[in-house]
Amino acid sequence: MAEKAKEIKTFKDPWTIIYYPLLTEKAISKVETENRLIFIVDRAANKKQIKWAIENALAAKVDKIQTTIDSKGRKKAFIKFAKGVNAVEIATRLGML
Numbered sequence: 001m002a003e004k005a006k007e008i009k010t011f012k013d014p015w016t017i018i019y020y021p022l023l024t025e026k027a028i029s030k031v032e033t034e035n036r037l038i039f040i041v042d043r044a045a046n047k048k049q050i051k052w053a054i055e056n057a058l059a060a061k062v063d064k065i066q067t068t069i070d071s072k073g074r075k076k077a078f079i080k081f082a083k084g085v086n087a088v089e090i091a092t093r094l095g096m097l
Contacts, residue, residue, distance in 0.1 A: 014053035017045045021094055022076065028096070035087045036080050037096075041067075043075045050077050058093075060085045 022038040030036040047065045061082035091097045
């Protein structure tokens with residue numbers, strides 16, 4: 001049996017990966033306490049592609065990314081920023097706060 005080659009999506013614009021920031025009470029509290037932002041992203045994007053998109057779109061160094069699929073079928077990316085990068089400033093620039 002021939003295996004199907006896994007289709008790899010290529011992205012040229014970071015905003016085709018990043019859909020929008022999540023604006024819930026829990027997400028806003030993570031901005032203030034853990035220096036994290038939560039974004040809804042393209043389901044086909046992997047962590048390396050998400051990191052590239054965040055760093056290019058927001059001009060901020062990313063330390064760690066965790067992803068999960070929620071019950072609505074959306075892919076959430078929990079972005080932890082590097083030391084020296086303030087998530088509150090980024091959230092303010094995006095109009096979240």
